[in-house]
Amino acid sequence: MEFIVCKYNYWIYIVLMMIGFYAIIGKKNLVKKLVGMNIFQTALILYFVSTAAKKGATIPIVSHGHGATEHAIHAAQYVNPLPHVLMLTAIVVMVSTFGVALALIIMIYRRYKTLEEDEILKATK
């Protein structure tokens, strides 16, 4: 029980990922598939950010000059910034993937006048 409660963010990431995965596989509508893909990617962001999270830690900045009281110089005192930075890059990638996919959906809709996969497959046969 403690295993589940204390690491709840990781459990949520797995659940989110599986919801996204289900939507990609199970849904026939292309937009729903795309939303599933986005949930899948967002789950990854949650995972990376939770790996960096720390209770009671501060930002990784050493403050100099007047009035500087605290120096977060030990690894336990500050939050690891790298996963956040990685996720900034990954978010950019995900947004552009989403944009390309939406453009493709517009192209598909103009061609077939529908976004249901089974109707498109029927139309192409």
Next chain:
Amino acid sequence: MTSSPFPILIVIVPLISAFFIPIIGWWKRNLCYPLVILSLFFCTLFSILTLNAVIQNGTIHYYLGGWHPPWGIEYVVDHLNAFVLAIISFTSFFVAIYSKKSVEQELPDKIVFFYAVYLLLVTGLLGIIATGDMFNLYVFLEIASLAAYALIAIGEDGAPLASFRYVIMGTIGACFYLLGVGYLYIVTGSLNMADLSELLPKLYHSKVVLVAFTFFMVGIALKMALFPLHTWLLDAYTYAPSTVSALIAPTMTKVGAYVMIRVMFTVFKPDFSISLFPITSILGWLAVAAILFGSIMALAQSDLKRMLCFVIVAEIGYIAIGVGIANRMALIGAILHIVNDVFMMACLFLVVGAIVYKTGTRNIYQLRYLHRKLPLTMAIFVIGALSVVGIPPLCGFFSKWYLILGAFEAGKWVFVAVLLVSSLLNAILFFRVIENIYLEPREPSYAHDGGGPEAISIDEAPLSMLIPMFVIGAGIILLGVFSGKIIDVVIQHTIPPTI
């Protein structure tokens, strides 16, 4: 250990040119093509210089922004990626030369953006190969994939749907890869490949590392279209414009195979990826399925391009089987096959592009007497086809030879049998096409309109298409003739010493 700016130049030159192309194209459309040629020419030149430097002095490092690893991003070029870099940039250079007429015919109003995205794709591919950082590899993987989605989508009728499926599958693959990076990061705190390979051996029995490795393998298998995960490839490569197929089909999947070898034998050491984890036997059996499935399904196709797509599935199987057998001979075969396959597939897809350019059809049964119309193109097709079948002086023979030797050495007789059977299947496959093109039908068909074959005059593809095809065709022969030297100088240094 030397430092040199070439690794970054190889990636930066096409990237910067990709940004200049829309600007220059807005001013003068005709300047796009020379700019692409120029930038890819420098790219090829730099990668050949790099290969030369690596052969002379060993691994080259470049630290981005002067930050030393493991803090900064590092570009590492050793024997393996120097060779793959040279081959990929060489191929994309010649495909770019070839693209002029084909793009003018198929996509007349999209030339500017086509070339911009083309260069971004090349940037992504070369970046994947040159980088020594796990996360940087993910970014380049997505740059290459995004460019590929866009390029595929401008193809013929079914292309947008095929491209959409590729987006979904490709994104799942990339996400799995990223998840693998994340799992490795939480146990080691590093993203640098060389650093990881030193930190990981102590953690080989950790479950997190096992999960990370599994995620890597599934993600990369999706990207390289290994058998059960190949479904996106067939439609995407069939419906793409001919030039795009000729660029993506040889390079994308092979770069995926390169990443697999890099992760298995550089980031993880062979004593993990071969001894501790049954990945090699899984890969081997998947490869067997891929080879048989690809070769047999290819027999059923009447569309020449779709047939070649199934051949790619089988060829990926060859690389995977080499990694799956995992002894010295088989790995030499697998790495040699990555290089050979880039040339063979480029050759065949370029020829298909030329056929489409001249006749407008890809149906095998409508290509009769094509050798009278396009004698040189068809001669190059025969070279490529014979190389895929594995006829001795051509390069395809040597990689298969090493794979079979490796399978013998490991005593895996099923793999030997599959490799031999697939050669026979490939022979049937390509001789069926060659027969349809070259040979007279046994019974003269009177229904044929337009008279006999003598009425067809030579109407060869334009020179800008012929020269790249000729160069790639000559490359197939040269790679075959000098394969012993290539193995001595380059490939034997790429095999991990413990194997």
